[in-house]
Amino acid sequence: MGIELRADRVAFRISGPDATHLLHDVLTPPVKEEADLTRWFALLTPQGKIIAEGLIGWAGDAYWLDVHKSVAEAFFKRMKMYRLRAKVEIEMLNESHRVGWSAIQTETGICHKDPRANEMGFRIIAAAEIAADWAEGTGQAGARIAAGIAELGPDFPTEDAFPHDLGMDQRDAIDFKKGCYVGQEVVSRMQHRGTARRRPAIVSGLPENLDSQTLTVDGKSVGTFGQVVAGQAVAIVRIDKIDDPENVVAGDTPVTLALPEWARYAFGSPGGDSDD
Incomplete structure (x- = not known):
């Protein structure tokens, strides 16, 4: 079984001495420099709606993320705005890299286990030349639908859903103990008041x-x-x-x-x- 091209996803590489601090402060899950730890994340509006969502994992002294192509530019601009004077490099890899999916672990590129469900396989990020023979398919979509995992783009538009609407609170994609991140107040209120x-x-x-x-x-x-x-x-x-x-x-x-x-x-x- 080969790697399936996810042409609707754009990869990001975020690195630098302040990268962990920045990402932990603005994204929904806990962010740590652990190679075997991958998280489902969301970047929210101040009103708690999802601007972008995807997977974040650590490899090679950097964080590797992916988002839907329709929100890639907005995600890039928002992250650069939040960076301020922090020592962080934010790279949008839409020209140089491709995002793929495999049902099994592979040595190709940056390979992270999708933590959202056991049957979700692995996300792959690799240089465009390595991914030249990848073909689009429905393997990843079929796996996530069977697992009940909704994604921005194919299932709902940007700034339309709260994290609870996707069940992110039940998939370890929200840290309810860490300090304030963008949209945290609304998400925390929904959690503690049971208003989802x-x-x-x-x-x-x-x-x-x-x-x-x-x-x-x-x-x-x-x-x-x-x-x-x-x-x-x-x-x-x-x-x-x-x-x-x-x-x-x-x-x-x-x-x-x-x-x-x-x-x-x-x-x-x-x-x-x-x-x-």
């Missing part, structure tokens, strides 16, 4: 080429779904408005919802941990 209502779910039974990506129950919208692979997609839904996950409709088609294996929330209840 939108959560990810897996939709099955989707037909091809639906005109709408809206899910309804008894004619009322309960959420939207994103990229469809083999009849499945990840949806961000109001779980408090769904009592019966088999009583959901996409367009005129009945579909079925299921929660990710890692979810600690339940249909018909608020979006916090179901065992709270």
